[in-house]
Amino acid sequence: MLVTSEQMLKKAREENFAIPAPNFFDLDSARTYIAVAEKLQKPVILSFAQTHADILPLKEAALIGKFLAQNTNVAVDLHLDHGQTEDFIKEGIDLGFTSIMIDASYDPFEKNIERSKNMANYAHEHGVFVEAEIGHVASGERVDFIEESEQKYTTVEEAIKFAEATKVDSLAVSIGTTHGEYKGNPEINFELLSKIHQAVNLPLVLHGGSSSGDKNLKKCAMGGINKINIFTDFCLAGMSAISKKKPETYFDLKKATNESMAELLEHYYQVFETR
Numbered sequence: 001m002l003v004t005s006e007q008m009l010k011k012a013r014e015e016n017f018a019i020p021a022p023n024f025f026d027l028d029s030a031r032t033y034i035a036v037a038e039k040l041q042k043p044v045i046l047s048f049a050q051t052h053a054d055i056l057p058l059k060e061a062a063l064i065g066k067f068l069a070q071n072t073n074v075a076v077d078l079h080l081d082h083g084q085t086e087d088f089i090k091e092g093i094d095l096g097f098t099s100i101m102i103d104a105s106y107d108p109f110e111k112n113i114e115r116s117k118n119m120a121n122y123a124h125e126h127g128v129f130v131e132a133e134i135g136h137v138a139s140g141e142r143v144d145f146i147e148e149s150e151q152k153y154t155t156v157e158e159a160i161k162f163a164e165a166t167k168v169d170s171l172a173v174s175i176g177t178t179h180g181e182y183k184g185n186p187e188i189n190f191e192l193l194s195k196i197h198q199a200v201n202l203p204l205v206l207h208g209g210s211s212s213g214d215k216n217l218k219k220c221a222m223g224g225i226n227k228i229n230i231f232t233d234f235c236l237a238g239m240s241a242i243s244k245k246k247p248e249t250y251f252d253l254k255k256a257t258n259e260s261m262a263e264l265l266e267h268y269y270q271v272f273e274t275r
């Protein structure tokens, strides 16, 4: 069933666990994620990033997401990830996305507040759940982004001010992860996470979950992070399945990559202790 992430994230916050938010970019990936959620009977935040609109147009993403969500018995939030422009996000809302992220984290703090607040007003009028980001989760080995960008950690003071001023429903925080693949293990600032968790009464979101290490991710899920975005790891799992299994036909290749992505998502459900 198609829902907003409000109830699932509320429960996740109350019970200290996280919900996976895997990025889909075609029918296969979306179908794979939903099949895993259905098999485990757990909620999923099915995410589509604006940067992938050149691979899969927004309208098709909305059709795929809504169709799959409406034809399963588990709760599916159809999420517009990293919305960078207001027009694109509004189009997503019109097309039936049930939650959106406005990513104005590239902007100066006051501008980020203004844009996130305006978008939250618009989205709330349409019954849509809103995530915004403060601080900035950088992108290293760019897979889902075009440019390199600099890391900016979230501060507790900013988090409090931002939450109050914008009235967004969830907060993406920058605590040490980066987008894409790591060259080493990330240094996650758990103390900072704990302080933000205590100071702000909102579900927190971790971007750049890929390759962060299971131990780190579990600790985040137990410590205030309620949604974890995963993208790059699915691409890596697919490529690794291809090189290991050496499929001889295109259909064997599709089967191998789909299966590897399903296994990975199932694994992350366990790591995040999703209920």
Ligand SMILES: [Zn+2]
Pocket: 082, 137, 179, 207, 208, 229
């Ligand atoms: Zn992200």
